[in-house]
Amino acid sequence: MTKRKSNPFTRAWKNLWAEPGFAILTIILALAILLLIVVPVVAVLLKSFGIGSETLTFSHYKDFFSSSTYLGALRNSILSSIVTTTVVIFLSIVLALYVTRSRSLLSRFYGGVALLPLVTPPFIFSLSLIILLGRNGLITNLLSDWFGWDFSIYGFWGVVLAQIIGYFPMGYMLVESTLSSMNPSLEHASRDLGSSQWRTLRKVTLPLAKSGIIKAAMLVFVMAMADFSNPLIIGGSNAFLSSEMYLAVVGQHNMELAAVMGVFLIIPSLIIFIFQTYFLKDTNLETISGGSGESNAPLSKSVKGFMTTISTLFVLVILGMFVMVVLGAFVKIIGIDNSFTLDHFKDQSDWEPLYTSIIVSFISAILAAVIGMLQGYLFARKPIPGKSVLEFLTLFGLAVPGTVMGIGYVLIFNGPPFFLTGTVTLLVLNMTFRKIGVGMENSISKMHQIDSGMEEASSDLGAGPYRTFLRVVAPLLTPSFVAGFVYTFMTAMVSISSVVFLISPGTNLVAVQILNLAEQAKVGMASAISFVLIVIVLFCMGILKFLEKRFGVKI
CATH class of the missing domain: 1.10.3720.10 (MetI-like)
Incomplete structure (x- = not known):
């Protein structure tokens, strides 16, 4: 009697559980991608047909x-x-x-x-x-x-x-x-x-x-x-x-x-x-x-x-x-009145959103860089069932218009079981999961450049898979981690399209504040805050260019 062969999905699933820690981490990441990238988009689609507040209807399209x-x-x-x-x-x-x-x-x-x-x-x-x-x-x-x-x-x-x-x-x-x-x-x-x-x-x-x-x-x-x-x-x-x-x-x-x-x-x-x-x-x-050594015409x-x-x-x-x-x-x-002044920099009440943006962007950048690095390692080295689908959905977060994602988050997190609207937590989650695709792609590219023999040698010397990741792989992924961090911080500081739906009076962000000042025709104050924002992001861009030249990290 011949033994029935298992399908590739089942084999990949069994192989993944050979390392339970990475298997559990993969499941958590997959659920987070579904909840924070896919579900908000689906929620917007369903809401357009009235599902959630009434029966299926096309009246809103009408x-x-x-x-x-x-x-x-x-x-x-x-x-x-x-x-x-x-x-x-x-x-x-x-x-x-x-x-x-x-x-x-x-x-x-x-x-x-x-x-x-x-x-x-x-x-x-x-x-x-x-x-x-x-x-x-x-x-x-x-x-x-x-x-x-x-x-x-x-x-x-x-x-x-x-x-x-x-x-x-x-x-x-x-x-x-x-x-x-x-x-x-x-x-x-x-x-x-x-x-x-x-x-x-x-x-x-x-x-x-x-x-x-x-x-x-x-x-x-x-x-x-x-x-x-x-x-x-x-x-x-x-x-x-x-x-x-x-x-x-x-x-x-x-x-x-x-x-x-x-x-x-x-x-x-x-x-x-x-x-x-x-x-x-x-x-x-x-x-x-x-033609590597030949110059362009x-x-x-x-x-x-x-x-x-x-x-x-x-x-x-x-x-x-x-x-x-x-x-x-x-x-x-x-x-x-073109006379020189520093008055626009003195009103501290209008500068609070800048400090909030720095904190939110920093936390989001850390999370996006860590998650992106982990995803890159798991997708490049582990037999994950549905890997291509998860990678597609992660990158789709970069493609979804911010206004759509913002409304989707309001629909999902404005009531039980996740009442997070107006909190810093929701701002961080939004910024993080819209940007993790960049860190993931960088880490995948870097993993393809790392010889798997280094990990095999570590295993032969008695190190387990988790210690091998921490001691061998993670240090090699440091340039990708830093690039993902800086990129996320830089883009989070100037993002507005999704977060404008998620802020509250106590969690206003700098880009939204500049927009409000511009709408109120407060050009001087808007320009002052914009100037400081430009300096901060220019510094981040300089770090990215340094990483590109030093480590070949490409954003």
Whole structure:
């Protein structure tokens, strides 16, 4: 009688329990991922159909489609995302080509400036645009005095301009990474065969970089769709999906309608995330092979002139936005009373959220780094049943729009058995589990570089699996841990889209405080707090760049 073979899932489950400590840890992590990433998204979906407060109904969708305001908000969100994505990708290609094909000091400086918007919440640029082009802005007043133009940046194009500046680094980093890793010999061969550089860029360079460009476009589109702070500050009378979703919760207490709008944000995010994960993964490998010692083809005079001009203009815009924030922090009323002052830094009551943000971000960063490191080790070394599903769900936390996740947390944690709304604990959990995917991916990559023979040698010398992890593996994962910690701390300090639904008067955070001050037209105080926030996050970014150069850790 032949022995019946067990299926792979059963075998993996039995093998996992050979080390009970790691098995229990895996189960705890899986349950936490389900509760803190999956369940909030499902809760929003169910709420949109009335499940939880009433029987299944489509009336909330009917209300959405019968409202010209909400349909207009959906249209504005889609159009602004398309325009923002198109412009960001164009600028990313131009600047990335200039930086990767020019080894001058100026090109490196431009590359650094391109990443500056990462150190602030995206709506900071709405604040700068108001200072420059608002109803009493510096440029607005000049245009009115010189030409009699009555101009204001408030509205659809103000939102688009703020989004272009705020989300540009996301697109640029992906495009620059792709272009810098391409095989230079392909471009050299094209030039040697007589093609002009414009034709080489069009026929060789950009087609080979299409994977990175598509990934960048999809990321920027999702982020622009989910943006709610810029429309609130500078959108004027124009409605946008995320901002209307926020107002439905805060102003109308209509969670069902907010959930319906959340579904329209989840759908494109989910589609794009699945497409990136399963259809664009590990593509364009041919662009990375060979030519390691060969430099990229230098830019011709005409191409370099075009790239330099566009790059310079955009870099000046970015620097101008930051200069406005800094000036606003150190003058009484920028554009009206430009005398130097430190008064904006003296009101301690408005600075409490900064201290709260530092504490919450620090705790979240520690947890995200530890959990990410453990996940990376378990997924890379242990026979976990459903490993690919758990990895997918962990990374999906990065893709879910913050407004959707925030509402999902309110639905789940605003009553028994988990009444956590308005607590620091919920803020920490939200920030932690939205960012653990970064630490996990870093740790998995690092584990693939670590020879498993080191762990086997430790076992042969009598060390158990837990001691081997603590004494051998964990020290080797230290760079990934530190990178995950710094990245989470940096992004948590400037996050707003999800936590804005979870704060209470005693747990306000700095990004939300800046948003409130900007809405109240307290430009000086908003600029002062923004300036301090920029300094803190710039310091974190410097640590990340150091880690990248020292240990090869890539975020």
